[in-house]
Amino acid sequence: MLCVVLSLLLMVLDHRYTYVEGIRSTLSAVVYPIRFLVDLPVEGGRWLSETLATRSRLLAENKALRRENLMLRSRFQKFASLSQENRRLRALLDSAQRVGERVLLADLMAADLEPGRQQIVLDKGSRDGVYPGQPLVDDNGVMGQIRHVGPFSSTALLLTDPAHAIPVQVNRTGLRAIAAGTGEGLLKVDYVPVSADIREGDQLISSGLGGRFPAGYPVAVVTAVSRDTGEAYARIVARPNARLQLAQHVLLVWPEVKPDHVDALTLGEKSR
Secondary structure, three states: OHHHHHHHHHHHHHHHOOOOHHHHHHHHHHHHHHHHHHHHHHHHHHHHHHHHHHHHHHHHHHHHHHHHHHHHHHHHOOHHHHHHHHHHOHHHHHHOOOOOOEEEEEEEEEEEOOOOOOEEEEOOOHHHOOOOOOEEEOOOOEEEEEEEEOOOOEEEEEOOOOOOEEEEEEOOOOOEEEEEEOOOOOEEEEEEEOOOOOOOOOEEEEOOHHHOOOOOOEEEEEEEEEOOOOOOEEEEEEEEOOOOOOOOEEEEEEOOOOOOOOOHHHHHHHHO
16 A cells, blocks of 8 residues: 555656656666666567578578579580581581570589599489489589489489590580590590690580480580600590589489480490
């Protein structure tokens, strides 16, 4: 009852007079730190929730943009080789390769990049339509082909694996050859005559022979050409365009032309 009477008295004094204004200001200053401490967990929780939500949204948007960029760059990476081919031989415009094969984005699950063994495991399998021998690329060029397929995952053989070989041609001259893996991150171009027009810096692109790999995709850049007197063939080394050591996402490609009986793996075995 005393508290009730005191409260009523304070309300009347506050309503009619200004005696309580000083007391209110003093109490407000005293209570503010307590109010701040009481509200701190709530405000901190709200700030943390908004920060995490913003970060999650930015990470999701960034991932989506990276995937979209990979898709777009792979669609247009053939333009440079097609332009060079058209300038080199205008008469073959009618047979120029079309851009726009069906592709599927896949993520790397594991990688085995030891010397003499260059393979990766992808998160796509037979339920996604993946098949043995299917080519895969990244946003810079050809990476390799599928070797084993399971229901939910598949194993791919990279260009640099010693068991892999791919038909290529020199983009500058049209010279055709076979590029085989060395097991050490590079390719060797076998059985190219010493007199052939090929030099350092030449871009090798997929020739499309056999139908296994789509024609016109960048494969490798020639880094060394050695011609010895008395030797029938030149020793040629090339560096893959694809970022085999850094790739996190790849594109599985369905060529528009179905492959015939020529197998890139078989070509590799024959070349050795």
